[in-house]
Amino acid sequence: MEQLRLNSAELHHAYELADSIGERYGRVDDPDFLIAAPVLAHDLPPRIRSFLNHFRRAEIGSCMIGGHVIDDAALGATPHHWNAIPDPSSSLRYEILLVLYTSLLGDVFGWATQQDGRLVHDVLPIRAHENEQLGSGSKTLLTWHTEDAFHPYRGDYVVLACLRNPNGAATTVGNVDDLELDEADREVLFQERFIIRPDESHLTKNNTASGGTDFSHIEALNAAPPPVAVLFGAADRPYIRADPYFMDVPDGDERAAQALHALETAMERCLTDVVLTTGDFCFLDNLKVVHGRRPFSARFDGSDRWLKRVCATRDLRKSRTARTALTSQIIG
Ligand SMILES: NC(=[NH2+])NCCC[C@H](N)C(=O)O
Ligand SMILES: O=C(O)CCC(=O)C(=O)O
Numbered sequence: 466m467e468q469l470r471l472n473s474a475e476l477h478h479a480y481e482l483a484d485s486i487g488e489r490y491g492r493v494d495d496p497d498f499l500i501a502a503p504v505l506a507h508d509l510p511p512r513i514r515s516f517l518n519h520f521r522r523a524e525i526g527s528c529m530i531g532g533h534v535i536d537d538a539a540l541g542a543t544p545h546h547w548n549a550i551p552d553p554s555s556s557l558r559y560e561i562l563l564v565l566y567t568s569l570l571g572d573v574f575g576w577a578t579q580q581d582g583r584l585v586h587d588v589l590p591i592r593a594h595e596n597e598q599l600g601s602g603s604k605t606l607l608t609w610h611t612e613d614a615f616h617p618y619r620g621d622y623v624v625l626a627c628l629r630n631p632n633g634a635a636t637t638v639g640n641v642d643d644l645e646l647d648e649a650d651r652e653v654l655f656q657e658r659f660i661i662r663p664d665e666s667h668l669t670k671n672n673t674a675s676g677g678t679d680f681s682h683i684e685a686l687n688a689a690p691p692p693v694a695v696l697f698g699a700a701d702r703p704y705i706r707a708d709p710y711f712m713d714v715p716d717g718d719e720r721a722a723q724a725l726h727a728l729e730t731a732m733e734r735c736l737t738d739v740v741l742t743t744g745d746f747c748f749l750d751n752l753k754v755v756h757g758r759r760p761f762s763a764r765f766d767g768s769d770r771w772l773k774r775v776c777a778t779r780d781l782r783k784s785r786t787a788r789t790a791l792t793s794q795i796i797g
């Protein structure tokens with residue numbers, strides 16, 4: 466994976482910018498900060514801006530910016546749940562940096578139906594989710610997926626910032642350009658013959674303050690998922706949309722089932738393990754790569770793995786009817 470390592474001058478510059486923004490806005494979800502983020506990001510060091518522009522336009526699939534020094538003591542314990550992060554946030558500097566970097570790629574957004582509508586997500590192990598297909602799982606393999614594959618407004622990018630990873634748990638990454646598929650299977654995968662159900666992170670039971678949230682469109686997508694194509698775009702450099710764990714084919718379509726199985730086998734062969742370490746920011750092009758996570762043993766004692774995650778879209782307009790206001794960056 467292509468990597469940029471920040472030098473100490475760049476790190477100092479980036480942290481100074483993040484800290485001044487943190488003082489001004491106080492929290493990463495502040496709507497005024499989110500609106501201003503793409504402009505504030507112009508003040509990031511030039512090497513960061515051109516590296517991410519290359520990632521975006523060359524569609525290399527994934528890249529990493531490393532070398533962020535993280536004050537482990539100031540961070541405090543890894544919370545036992547994403548709904549229990551300290552307020553004010555002990556990781557505000559890194560949350561702001563994550564949004565600034567990601568704003569160079571597109572508009573950041575969150576889901577009303579995921580992690581109680583937060584914009585920046587916490588990926589940390591939750592004891593009750595040990596065996597679940599959730600970012601908060603640990604014991605079970607998190608199977609490879611396009612982030613929010615089921616949703617028509619899924620992001621173009623998903624970005625992970627590693628605060629700590631004591632177990633060295635690996636993120637898996639597989640690039641659609643590396644797939645070795647039969648021509649016949651490839652052709653079927655380009656056709657609208659697949660259904661993708663909502664993953665469980667969008668369910669009412671996996672939100673904790675879901676009182677006023679409307680989950681009916683998620684329920685509708687679950688009850689009647691429209692058939693979609695797994696591969697789309699240019700034949701020689703296709704885009705991908707898949708999450709086999711939550712996928713199926715319309716009844717009786719054996720040919721589509723066979724192609725989906727071929728995709729699973731082929732992707733398994735191109736998955737690479739990427740162990741994020743403290744201070745790594747990992748950028749995933751959600752149309753070019755799929756990702757997942759190897760199982761690991763969580764301790765649930767405050768020392769566990771802790772990542773921050775945010776999604777971005779190149780076109781916030783396409784979700785306009787699903788956002789309560791023009792300026793809202795939460796898709797409902
Ligand atoms: N194959 C899967 N497990 N897909 C669902 C991915 C987990 C989901 N993105 C979450 O935030 O928890
Ligand atoms: O934990 C990781 O490395 C990836 C997590 C993930 O894919 C998710 O939360 O959707």
Ligand SMILES: [Fe+2]
Pocket residue numbers: 610611612756757
């Ligand atoms: Fe994911």
